[in-house]
Amino acid sequence: MRARIYQPARNVMQSGTGKTKVWYVEIVPEDGTKIDPLMGWPGQTDVHSQVKLRFDTKEAALDYARENGLDFVVIEPKKRKPNIRKNGYGDNFATNRRTVWTH
Incomplete structure (x- = not known):
């Protein structure tokens, strides 16, 4: 079985x-979805693809995959650049402003 180990992105x-x-360990389905001939809904016979395991650390997820003999791929998260302003949002409402606040 093939697994994907990843850290989810934030909500947009x-x-x-x-x-x-x-960190999540998610089993990747080996075969694609099959269309049900009666209803036309996509489905699978592989129940392992429905399992998503959650771990606190990346190392714990890697250890689990190695112990269970999973062929895994690690997807590293893309870290966002911190948006740090000099005085922050509270400066918009400061009483000691030198200029008038306008849009």
Whole structure:
């Protein structure tokens, strides 16, 4: 079986990084989906592809894959550049501003 080990990206609708600190081991299906002839829905006979295991560290996920004989691929996360402003958002409402705040 082939597995994918990755750290999920953050939600695009939020600026926070919640639920992005864990690592996942996900089994990749060996054969593609098959179309059901009666309903036309895509389906699989491989139930392992429905399993997604969560680990606290990358090393724990790698150890699990090695212990269970999985052929795995590690997808490293792309770290975003921190957006650090000099005074931050609170400076918009400071009472000691030297200039008038406008849009």
